[in-house]
Structure formats: C-alpha cells, structure tokens
Amino acid sequence: YYNGRYTEAHITKSIKYKRIKDFAIKNGRETTNLYHTDISKETREMFDTNTKIYMQTVLKSALDPHYGTLRSFNNIPNFETMFMKSGSTDKPVEGERRTQAKWVAGAIKVKGEPYSFVIMVHYENGIGKRVGHYEISKPIFREIVRVLSQ
Secondary structure, three states: OOOOOOOOOOOOOOOOOOOEOOOEEEOOEEEOOOEOOOOOHHHHHHOOHHHHHHHHHHHHHHHOOOOOOOHHHHHOOOOEEEEEEEEEEEEEEOOEEEEEEEEEEEEEEEOOEEEEEEEEEEOOOOOEOOOOHHHHHHHHHHHHHHHHHO
C-alpha cells in the first residue's frame, strides 16, 4: 500500500504463512504436527464475502475496458487473466513531471497453465513525459504471452 514515500523494488526474503503449533519427537524422529489448521475468527472475518468481492474487483480493475490502466492489454490474444495490478511513479526532473517507473504484476493462464509475472521499467531521471502502460508495459507483456503460447 502507498505509505507516502517511494520505495525501491526489492525481493521478499521470507513470508510467514502458517503458525507453528507443536511438534514432538517419537521413535527417534521428528513428527510434524506443526501447523494450525484452524483459522482464527478474526482472520475469517477479515476475508468475508464482501472482502473477497472487493479484492477480486480491485485486482481485475486494471483491465476494465473503459477506465482500466491496462485496458490496452485486452487486445493481446491467447491469455486468460487471473489478476493484474499496475503502478507508476512520477518525478520532477528539470522543472517537468516525468514518469520514472512503470510496473505491472499479476497472474495469467496461457494454454491452461498458470503463470505469475512482474514487469518493471525504471529510469532514475525519468522514462519520459506522461508515458502510458500501452507504450512501455504492453509490448513487453505481449512478448511474454507470445513466447508462452508457442
């Protein structure tokens, strides 16, 4: 989420996705009854039906044919969208506002196989003035889909 300042892209070093519950040593080896299978009530409430609908809407809105930032991607054949999100960073350079970075992340299916991807184009002094995803990200994405379709 946006926290008011620009952060460089980075690789996530770790993700905690399960809570350790317990473990025991039996017959000289470790038994792995390590993970909770129950989700807490608070967590379940966080992901109620309305939240799911909202998240699905947000993660597919970039491709909306009327207002989506990635609507030009709809003209590329041979892929099925699971979700996509895009972003931009602008920076004042020599008195004018320039696009510094464009990124697209998402998941798609090509020939029934799921793929995830990240496209990031960045130049410290600006790629250009008012650069759109259709100019930068679309040609890269088109090539990704073309290669996966072969």
